[in-house]
Amino acid sequence: MKVGVDIGGTFTDLVALTEDGEVRLGKAPSTPEDLTAGIREALREAKVELSRVDWLLHGSTIAINTVLERRGARTALLTTEGFRDVYEIGRGNRPEAYQLFFKRPAPLVPREWRLEVPERLNSRGEVLRPLDEPAARAALARLRAGGIESVAVCFLHSYANPIHEQVVGALLAESLPGVYVSLSHAILRECREYERTSTTVLNAYVGPVVECYLQRLQAMLAEEQFQGTFLIMQSNGGAMAPGVARRLPVAMMESGPVAGVIGAAELGRALGCANVIALDMGGTTAKASLIEAGAPRIATGYHIGGYAAGQPMLLPVVDIVEVGAGGGSLAWVDAAGGLKVGPVSAGASPGPACYGRGGSEATITDANLVLGRLHPEAFLGGLMPIDPEAAARAITARVGTRFGMTLPEAALGILRIADNHLALAVRAVSVERGRDPRDFALVAMGGAGPLHALAIARELHIPRVIIPPLPGHFSALGMLLAELRHDYVQTFLAPDLLEADVGALNAIFDRMAAEGRAQLEAEGVRKPEVRLGRWLDLRYRGQEATLPIPLDQEQVTPEGRLALRRRFDERHEQQYGHAAPGEPVEVVGLRLQARGSTGPRTFPETLTMGRRMPSAGARPVWFDAARPIECPVHWREALEPGAEVRGPAIIQEAASTTLLHPGDVAEVAAGGALVIKVGG
Amino acid sequence: MEGAGAVDPVTLEVVRNALVAYADEMAAVLCKTAYNLMIYEVRDYCVGLVDPEGGIIAQNTGGLPIFLADLGVAIQDGVRRHSRDGFRPGDVLIMNYPYVCGQHLNNVVIYTPCFHEGELVAFPAVRAHWLDIGGTRIGFGSNESTEIYQEGLQFRSLKLYREGVVNTDLLQMIRDNIRFPDSSLGDLRAQLAACRLGERRLAELFGRYGRETVRACIRTIWDQSEALARQAMARLPDGVYEAESFMDNDGMDLGRPVRIHVRVEIAGDEMTVDFSGVDGQVRGSINCGESGAVAAARVAFKCVTLPDAPVDEGGFRPLRVVVPRGRFLNALPPAAMGQWSIPLPTVIDTILRALAPAMPDRVPAGHKGDMSGYALYGVEARSGERFVCMNIMGGGWGGRPHEDGESAAVSVCQGDVRNVPVELQEMTYPILVEAHRLRQDSGGPGRFRGGLGVELWVRCLQPMLLNVNVERTRCPPWGLWGGRPGAVNAVLLRESGQPEARPMGKLTRFPLKAGDVIGFLTAGGGGYGPPIERAPEQVRLDAIRGYLSQDCAREEYGVVLAPDTLEIDQEATAALRATRRHPDPA
Incomplete structure (x- = not known):
């Protein structure tokens, strides 16, 4: 049996998949004081015994919450002499350009715990000034006296030569045993001292917290006689062994959200669509990401806590564009009379007006309800009845009266603006990356995704929409499909690709490949099953941004350089609309990705939920403000593979609702996914 | 822009979001494919969608704040010269004429006409700082020019393409008269790609909603921005507020400070910024055109009205700017403008200082007030290739009514502008950085302290030349309400073999030897409230x-x-x- 557990801020979700394709679900409130309690509860609910589980995949918000709530370890930073303030100076930028009271990201290590060590390398990694060991020891003595729990070390140009960081690492192990140590070169070998320092500090800051968490979790697993393989989800969409997570906890920042993207990629592959756009719409936001040729698009880092005032983190992460449009997003009118939807959200409490918890604001959920798109008694599987009257009052008061609109007009207007925000997020990951959405299928998940997917697809002329099985639990399900995966990056500058030293390039690839292989073998992957991908980061000489261009063989050869260059020109043209085939192309860095299997990970042929629902009749649904259309309602669980549903129609399930517009045709695929042909 | 009838609020919101998204998408294409660091790191660019009358429909978020709604004048001038019927699909115009654009010649605007059903509806426009534009001095950091003719090529809305066909003669003339043609023509390609993208997006928008609806939306967006700005202005007490500051000098007459006097009048829901009291145009190159003065006033206005809203023409309707011709903020030909932007952070800060009594809880003490950049350049000994190493540094911002000022942040004219990582500088140029640190004691004392400036010490590994524009060394970032001023900017030189560093002034083409160490020290912010x-x-x-x-x-x-x-x-x-x-x- 394979089990995925996703600990989110509110709920711990669990999906178990048995050998014969049966799916079991568990959901329990997250328990921040001891997260294992929530996991135990979810296991109990799903009737899963850990002793019978072969694979356990786990995503958790522990790392990112430790940063956002600033409750990490007492951390110190060691830097090259003269550079302890690099971490506080940052890049000096003010993204909120007209805001006189802008705030810079507050350092996680205060200045008194940023100590300097005499040493210096140049950009080629040559030692200009040897490490002053007595001075380093004196600094360590200060850290010991100060009760420091975790130490980050980031020296200038250590990406080119890690020798001084390694020496200090050895000194730390010797004189501060038990203190958590993060050396920048062991996390990423990329130039840009501020971003590398920030990534290293983040790792050090969350390290002891994550270590403690994993110890607790593993103790629980041992207690429950778990004998299988335990893996942690990473921001890059892959999984890693707990030993790696302890050393590299910064890699699990986006542990939860990426699993849905991986699930979408695998589902697409199973259905013969290698190009899909994943859209995950929840209560407060929606997240879009692009999957091309079966692989999610990866970004080289992001800012934790937002670009304007967040902490940069340079490790590869699944490229996600987030917009403030979820079920709870508010419709409101600004001081000049403009109608807005989001990014402000009613949250869980009081929540949308229809929750009847005292909220009087109109939300997207309220609009869906008054238009008949949501069923008042079937919301969240009937666990939470919602009140259409309250929704109608809120929409009329907040929007209808203000603009002289009828109730359906106002509700449809709110949804049109919301769908437009969602479409802009989908555009951002496709059109704005040089991709035509018409070549993609849209995989919609999250509680609210299936309700809006067909409108968004129409807006962007996306021909096909896929609603996965269990769209409300798809993150946990996606984890079951993740592979083991490790990324390696090395900065290496060669001013002309066509004359680049292939020996030097191959030597770096070989070193990274050896590291990746050793890592995967330690995680139990057999040698022949290790798969490696290699990329060169290229740009026209003089540019700043690079594009990663894949190698189609294991080595760079003198002849292969020209092919890479041509591929770069093509990608540049595709991405940005122009290319310069006459200009020299520069090598900036090398990337290697090592992947290995986590057991069976094809999408299940059949998913049986063991429940049968009767046909649910019909109800009126508004598609335009003139009059409602009577729509048949189908229970998702009752639809057999091969069944066809023609829009307009509603397909209802426990944690979600799919809305088919007139002209849409849904077919139930093997495995239970709805594959919908978008009507005109 | 002529309007149609009222527009429904839903379509309005959809069109509003789309327009900003288009400008941002154009900016992303420019930034990712530009060839010079002034664009991709310093973000010395702006992208706009402009109507044929010169009104800003939408501008990208995240470019240089000083490029605030100031593309319109370039378009107006082009429409006047070519006439409204003088544009065809496929045309590409190039524009940097300084007495219209108000800025130095390096800031080149590329714009293209966009048509819907045969009618000219808008111009996507992209301004970007080219690394070099010809003239007697490399780059733009020269204090030595006294006439525009020394500063490079002038293009006044010239057609670089006619109906899709490039003017190869003009292109060749540009290529042969600038120092880094590959870089600048690479940037030109990026600018053009961004404009073409803007044309496509606008055509889709007009095609989908129709000309009248889109126009009605734009008009309503402007009206709504105007209403919001007026509401913010109306909350301030009426009155006349004045403040004064000065620049060290114009770069030529080193003993003579340049006076900046502003008179701000708030009357009802309108504001007038009057620059009549600033000095006359100067011999050196810190002059700007009227458009520069208007942009500076707009930045201050936006900071105190709608700092977080998207930029469009309507938000500035309640602002009037008075700047008589012949002042250094409205200079006449052939005034030099190479350093046009240097006084502008101080100009903006002086407007804010004037407003402090009207809004004591919203205006911080004075900030570092200059652009803090340097350029080290020469011919690399090993490769024989020319190099220019440029960087922008942050400094201290003033203490605030409720907290300390931020340290090490770029000026009010620079928004999402980033310094260049030391590792990148050392990888690319023959220098070694000895230290990059916060500057102790530079923050102006106060109940809420000014932020700290930065120190960067650079060792030259071979002979090279230096341009640096240290300014505001005599008029420090001011304190407010009993707070004390911050430390002033400084440039120090420690010559090879010498133990002591000595202070330097503004330097153009200053020769440095291998082993010389140059220190760039940026100002701290002023303090807010009495330090005790x-x-x-x-x-x-x-x-x-x-x-x-x-x-x-x-x-x-x-x-x-x-x-x-x-x-x-x-x-x-x-x-x-x-x-x-x-x-x-x-």
Whole structure:
């Protein structure tokens, strides 16, 4: 049996998949004081015994919450002499350009715990000034006296030569045993001292917290006689062994959200669509990401806590564009009379007006309800009845009266603006990356995704929409499909690709490949099953941004350089609309990705939920403000593979609702996914 | 723009979001494919969608703040010269004429006409800073020019393409007269790609909603922005507010400061910024055109009205700017403008200072007030190739009504502008950075301290030349309400073999030898409120962190700390503070 557990801020979700394709679900409130309690509860609910589980995949918000709530370890930073303030100076930028009271990201290590060590390398990694060991020891003595729990070390140009960081690492192990140590070169070998320092500090800051968490979790697993393989989800969409997570906890920042993207990629592959756009719409936001040729698009880092005032983190992460449009997003009118939807959200409490918890604001959920798109008694599987009257009052008061609109007009207007925000997020990951959405299928998940997917697809002329099985639990399900995966990056500058030293390039690839292989073998992957991908980061000489261009063989050869260059020109043209085939192309860095299997990970042929629902009749649904259309309602669980549903129609399930517009045709695929042909 | 009837609020919101998204998408294409760091790191660009009358429909978020709604004048001039019927699909125009654009020649605007059903509806326009534009001096950091003709090529809305066909003669003329043609023509390609993208997006939008609806949306967006700005203005007390500051000099007449006097009048829901009191145009190159003065006033206006809203023409309707011709903020031909932007952070800060009594809880003390950049350049000894190493540094911002000012942040004219990582500089240029650190004691003392400036010490590994524009060394970032000024900008040179560093002024083409070390020290922000009102524990924490010295704690804050433990000597502190009278408010 394979089990995925996703600990989110509110709920711990669990999906178990048995050998014969049966799916079991568990959901329990997250328990921040001891997260294992929530996991135990979810296991109990799903009737899963850990002793019978072969694979356990786990995503958790522990790392990112430790940063956002600033409750990490007492951390110190060691830097090259003269550079302890690099971490506080940052890049000096003010993204909120007209805001006189802008705030810079507050350092996680205060200045008194940023100590300097005499040493210096140049950009080629040559030692200009040897490490002053007595001075380093004196600094360590200060850290010991100060009760420091975790130490980050980031020296200038250590990406080119890690020798001084390694020496200090050895000194730390010797004189501060038990203190958590993060050396920048062991996390990423990329130039840009501020971003590398920030990534290293983040790792050090969350390290002891994550270590403690994993110890607790593993103790629980041992207690429950778990004998299988335990893996942690990473921001890059892959999984890693707990030993790696302890050393590299910064890699699990986006542990939860990426699993849905991986699930979408695998589902697409199973259905013969290698190009899909994943859209995950929840209560407060929606997240879009692009999957091309079966692989999610990866970004080289992001800012934790937002670009304007967040902490940069340079490790590869699944490229996600987030917009403030979820079920709870508010419709409101600004001081000049403009109608807005989001990014402000009613949250869980009081929540949308229809929750009847005292909220009087109109939300997207309220609009869906008054238009008949949501069923008042079937919301969240009937666990939470919602009140259409309250929704109608809120929409009329907040929007209808203000603009002289009828109730359906106002509700449809709110949804049109919301769908437009969602479409802009989908555009951002496709059109704005040089991709035509018409070549993609849209995989919609999250509680609210299936309700809006067909409108968004129409807006962007996306021909096909896929609603996965269990769209409300798809993150946990996606984890079951993740592979083991490790990324390696090395900065290496060669001013002309066509004359680049292939020996030097191959030597770096070989070193990274050896590291990746050793890592995967330690995680139990057999040698022949290790798969490696290699990329060169290229740009026209003089540019700043690079594009990663894949190698189609294991080595760079003198002849292969020209092919890479041509591929770069093509990608540049595709991405940005122009290319310069006459200009020299520069090598900036090398990337290697090592992947290995986590057991069976094809999408299940059949998913049986063991429940049968009767046909649910019909109800009126508004598609335009003139009059409602009577729509048949189908229970998702009752639809057999091969069944066809023609829009307009509603397909209802426990944690979600799919809305088919007139002209849409849904077919139930093997495995239970709805594959919908978008009507005109 | 002519309008149609009222527009429904839903379509309006959809069109509004789309327009900003288009401008941002164009900016992303420019930034990712540009060839010079002034664009991709310094973000010295702006992208706009402009109507044929010159009104800004939408501008990208995140470019240089000083490029605020100032593309319109370039379009207006082009429409006047070519006439409204003088554009065809596929045309591409190039524009940097300084007495219209108001800026130095390096800032080149590329714009293209966009048609819907045969009618001219808008121009996507992209301004970007080219690395070099010809002229007597490399790049743009020269203090030596006194006439525009020394500063490079001027293009006044020339057609680089006619109906899709490039003018190869013009292109060749540009290529042969600038120093880094590959870089600048690469940037031109990026600008053009961004404009073409804008044309496609606008055509889709007009095609989908129709000309009348889109126009009605734009008109309503402007009206709504105007209403919001007026509401913000109406909350301020009516009155006339004045402030003054000065620049060290114009770069030529080193002994003569350049006066900046602003008179701001708030009447009802409108504001007038009057620059009649600034000095006349100067011999050096810190002049700008009227458009520069208007942009500076707009930045201050936006900061105090709608700092977080998207930029469009309507938001500035309640603002009037008066700047007589022949002042250095509205210079006439052939005034030099190479350093046009240098005084503008101070101009904006002076407007804010004038407004401080009208809005004491919204205006911080003075910030570093200059652009803090340097350019090291020459011919690389090993490869024989030319190089230019440019960088922008942050400095201190003023203390605020409720908290300390931020340290090490770029000026009010620079928004999402980033310094260049030391590792990148050393990888690319023959220099070695000795230290990059916060500058102790540079933050102006106050109840809420000014932020700290930055120190960057650079060792030259071979002979090279230096341009640097150290400014505001005599008019420090001011304190407010009893706060003290921040430390001023400085440039120090420690020559090879010498133990001491000596202070330098503005330098153009200054020769440095291998082994020379040059230090760039940026200003700290001014303090807000009397320093002796700062809690002693806060002063102690600053001392522990090394943000200030023990001397400063004692002299400026009246806090006596034990030399070894930095414990507060309560008695000595109380005694010392008792001798200090509250200074008069600003």
